[in-house]
Amino acid sequence: MKTKDIILATAKEMISEVGFHKATTANLAKKANISEGTIYRHFESKEDILLHILDALEEQFSYYIEAIRKKLDVKDCSLEEIMTDYFSFVEANEVDMKIMLSTYGLLDSSKRLMAVFLKNLELILEESLRHGIERGEIKDVDVERNATVVMTIIFGLTRMHLYWPDVRDVREEAIEFCRRSLMK
Amino acid sequence: MKTKDIILATAKEMISEVGFHKATTANLAKKANISEGTIYRHFESKEDILLHILDALEEQFSYYIEAIRKKLDVKDCSLEEIMTDYFSFVEANEVDMKIMLSTYGLLDSSKRLMAVFLKNLELILEESLRHGIERGEIKDVDVERNATVVMTIIFGLTRMHLYWPDVRDVREEAIEFCRRSLMK
Amino acid sequence: MKTKDIILATAKEMISEVGFHKATTANLAKKANISEGTIYRHFESKEDILLHILDALEEQFSYYIEAIRKKLDVKDCSLEEIMTDYFSFVEANEVDMKIMLSTYGLLDSSKRLMAVFLKNLELILEESLRHGIERGEIKDVDVERNATVVMTIIFGLTRMHLYWPDVRDVREEAIEFCRRSLMK
Amino acid sequence: MKTKDIILATAKEMISEVGFHKATTANLAKKANISEGTIYRHFESKEDILLHILDALEEQFSYYIEAIRKKLDVKDCSLEEIMTDYFSFVEANEVDMKIMLSTYGLLDSSKRLMAVFLKNLELILEESLRHGIERGEIKDVDVERNATVVMTIIFGLTRMHLYWPDVRDVREEAIEFCRRSLMK
DNA sequence: GATGAATGAGACTTCATTCAT
DNA sequence: GATGAATGAAGTCTCATTCAT
Numbered sequence: 028m029k030t031k032d033i034i035l036a037t038a039k040e041m042i043s044e045v046g047f048h049k050a051t052t053a054n055l056a057k058k059a060n061i062s063e064g065t066i067y068r069h070f071e072s073k074e075d076i077l078l079h080i081l082d083a084l085e086e087q088f089s090y091y092i093e094a095i096r097k098k099l100d101v102k103d104c105s106l107e108e109i110m111t112d113y114f115s116f117v118e119a120n121e122v123d124m125k126i127m128l129s130t131y132g133l134l135d136s137s138k139r140l141m142a143v144f145l146k147n148l149e150l151i152l153e154e155s156l157r158h159g160i161e162r163g164e165i166k167d168v169d170v171e172r173n174a175t176v177v178m179t180i181i182f183g184l185t186r187m188h189l190y191w192p193d194v195r196d197v198r199e200e201a202i203e204f205c206r207r208s209l210m211k
Numbered sequence: 212m213k214t215k216d217i218i219l220a221t222a223k224e225m226i227s228e229v230g231f232h233k234a235t236t237a238n239l240a241k242k243a244n245i246s247e248g249t250i251y252r253h254f255e256s257k258e259d260i261l262l263h264i265l266d267a268l269e270e271q272f273s274y275y276i277e278a279i280r281k282k283l284d285v286k287d288c289s290l291e292e293i294m295t296d297y298f299s300f301v302e303a304n305e306v307d308m309k310i311m312l313s314t315y316g317l318l319d320s321s322k323r324l325m326a327v328f329l330k331n332l333e334l335i336l337e338e339s340l341r342h343g344i345e346r347g348e349i350k351d352v353d354v355e356r357n358a359t360v361v362m363t364i365i366f367g368l369t370r371m372h373l374y375w376p377d378v379r380d381v382r383e384e385a386i387e388f389c390r391r392s393l394m395k
Numbered sequence: 396m397k398t399k400d401i402i403l404a405t406a407k408e409m410i411s412e413v414g415f416h417k418a419t420t421a422n423l424a425k426k427a428n429i430s431e432g433t434i435y436r437h438f439e440s441k442e443d444i445l446l447h448i449l450d451a452l453e454e455q456f457s458y459y460i461e462a463i464r465k466k467l468d469v470k471d472c473s474l475e476e477i478m479t480d481y482f483s484f485v486e487a488n489e490v491d492m493k494i495m496l497s498t499y500g501l502l503d504s505s506k507r508l509m510a511v512f513l514k515n516l517e518l519i520l521e522e523s524l525r526h527g528i529e530r531g532e533i534k535d536v537d538v539e540r541n542a543t544v545v546m547t548i549i550f551g552l553t554r555m556h557l558y559w560p561d562v563r564d565v566r567e568e569a570i571e572f573c574r575r576s577l578m579k
Numbered sequence: 580m581k582t583k584d585i586i587l588a589t590a591k592e593m594i595s596e597v598g599f600h601k602a603t604t605a606n607l608a609k610k611a612n613i614s615e616g617t618i619y620r621h622f623e624s625k626e627d628i629l630l631h632i633l634d635a636l637e638e639q640f641s642y643y644i645e646a647i648r649k650k651l652d653v654k655d656c657s658l659e660e661i662m663t664d665y666f667s668f669v670e671a672n673e674v675d676m677k678i679m680l681s682t683y684g685l686l687d688s689s690k691r692l693m694a695v696f697l698k699n700l701e702l703i704l705e706e707s708l709r710h711g712i713e714r715g716e717i718k719d720v721d722v723e724r725n726a727t728v729v730m731t732i733i734f735g736l737t738r739m740h741l742y743w744p745d746v747r748d749v750r751e752e753a754i755e756f757c758r759r760s761l762m763k
Numbered sequence: 764g765a766t767g768a769a770t771g772a773g774a775c776t777t778c779a780t781t782c783a784t
Numbered sequence: 785g786a787t788g789a790a791t792g793a794a795g796t797c798t799c800a801t802t803c804a805t
Binding site for chain 3: 764765766767768
Binding site for chain 3: 598600601681683684685694697701718721723724725727728731732734735736738739742743745746747749752753756757759760761
């Protein structure tokens with residue numbers, strides 16, 4: 028593992044655990060067993076580390092979106108699949124997701140990425156709903172507004188899952204909840 | 212308006228806009244047109260200001276909960292009412308809600324208050340669902356899990372509404388969404 | 396009791412207990428049940444309070460010195476009396492003595508007063524020794540140097556007594572110690 | 580000379596000269612020709628600097644005590660030696676002694692160290708007196724009380740020597756004074 | 764005389780960033 | 785590439801003193 032990756036991995040862990048502000052360069056260097064100076068050989072600034080983390084997350088997210096889009100193109104992607112796949116995506120990128128969710132109030136680039144998440148998921152849900160209605164599987168509801176509702180539910184569940192592990196995990200139940208609301 | 216209230220009001224505005232860390236005592240003093248020392252005549256520390264804000268919010272929340280509980284006691288409080296009232300509560304305490312939502316990762320007392328919000332809303336929703344099922348208005352679903360789902364939806368909507376004003380407001384639609392899922 | 400005296404009394408107590416720096420004007424005002432502003436109606440500054448305390452102590456000390464001098468004039472003041480009377484003086488001015496001893500490293504006026512103490516006691520002891528030698532009661536020692544030694548012993552005992560109450564009180568024994576060393 | 584030692588040396592000088600409170604981190608940095616931040620790279624806090632100074636002093640004192648104890652074990656350590664050696668110890672650690680003497684009213688760790696000084700010296704003096712009495716060289720006095728008296732004299736002399744250089748140095752005379760009082 | 768809110772200088776401390784080695 | 789000591793700006797907080805009421 029290269030030094031740059033060690034820094035990134037350590038930073039991810041620290042930021043997700045204690046937040047961006049409390050993850051100081053001094054602590055980071057100590058935990059990564061490198062010197063503070065080395066950080067600046069690989070990154071322009073502390074914020075730059077975050078940018079790299081977010082970039083990687085954006086890439087992963089684009090794969091998820093791409094995969095869903097491919098399914099949608101052949102018209103056989105249900106709401107259920109979108110949600111299940113998204114939860115898998117979150118599971119696989121738990122740490123990075125926590126970082127994005129805890130920094131979008133602090134950092135423009137983080138806010139921008141979050142907006143990308145929201146928009147893409149919304150669009151995909153819209154399309155999925157539209158297909159479902161066409162196929163006669165989904166009730167004839169307002170597509171846009173209901174897509175936004177489902178997206179909100181998805182993000183609410185994600186945050187609850189990541190930040191409030193004491194609250195019972197209802198991701199499965201939530202899928203059922205949506206099915207009952209939307210399926211004929 | 213007394214100095215203490217000016218400080219509180221200015222702090223609320225600043226913290227909700229730029230976050231707790233960037234709302235420095237120097238900025239706060241400048242914006243409130245007082246000296247930094249004055250802050251400490253009225254509050255023990257910067258965190259103490261936040262505590263006052265959160266305490267006030269907790270009090271407001273307790274009124275909301277109390278009002279809902281009274282309705283529940285006479286058995287005529289629908290899911291719809293709980294949600295509508297909660298959204299009104301958020302509307303009336305917008306700034307404070309933003310502060311709580313942006314600090315629960317930073318501050319224990321904020322996290323504690325958020326937990327109070329989550330738990331109380333969950334319990335009320337459980338009770339409401341139970342009543343609805345008794346009255347035969349609500350489907351025979353797992354009460355606890357579905358209460359958690361609805362609570363998650365509510366908090367997701369709140370955060371979306373407060374932090375992403377560009378996303379269309381679907382709070383009304385969400386109520387409908389829940390009704391479809393839960394009402395017979 | 397006038398306000399000025401209340402302030403002085405309270406200040407004495409606080410300073411002797413927690414030291415000059417930790418005795419803040421805020422604490423002083425609170426403990427004296429007056430406002431901070433009132434302090435400055437009666438004293439020019441915080442240091443000025445100390446000056447008043449020291450002035451009072453200086454006056455008391457001058458009475459002690461005067462009394463001893465009168466005895467010396469009629470040639471019948473023993474070393475023992477000087478020490479016993481001094482210990483009585485300290486006992487009667489315990490708090491003020493502690494204040495002087497704890498501030499002479501901080502404040503010129505306090506250092507000056509302490510120098511007055513040292514010098515006067517030294518001179519009196521010299522005179523007493525000289526009389527004793529004349530009368531044939533005291534060994535033929537170097538008067539000046541031995542006066543300084545006894546003065547040092549006296550101040551050492553005073554400080555030990557005031558600051559280290561756990562150390563056994565040996566003031567009586569010390570008098571005996573000096574008698575053995577100096578009396579024929 | 581390493582930065583840490585420069586800071587320590589400068590701090591010693593400043594604290595002994597102007598006291599702990601007036602030796603501010605800003606002044607210290609300026610005098611040591613470093614930035615204030617550098618202080619905190621080497622010490623956890625301003626108090627921590629003092630702790631290092633006191634620790635070093637404690638170590639030096641333990642050497643002195645150890646050396647005296649060794650002499651006492653072979654029963655040939657006179658009161659005179661204890662005093663002379665102690666004065667040498669003070670001479671060699673003048674600055675640090677001044678710091679301890681000027682901070683024991685302010686800081687627990689300083690007070691603790693001072694208590695160690697008092698207790699150890701007292702115990703050693705007791706033992707020495709006991710040996711002297713056994714050997715028939717010392718008068719049959721109350722060992723404990725007279726040890727305390729001598730200890731008090733020693734500390735009185737130390738303080739006088741360090742804080743009142745204008746007062747004539749009577750350390751030699753004081754040894755003689757004690758000999759006269761205690762030796763047969 | 765008395766009040767107490769306000770002040771502002773200055774204390775201690777943190778931390779992202781730089782740079783000589 | 786790596787180090788880690790040094791920096792200095794900026795943060796939170798304290799406290800003697802002032803002043804309008």
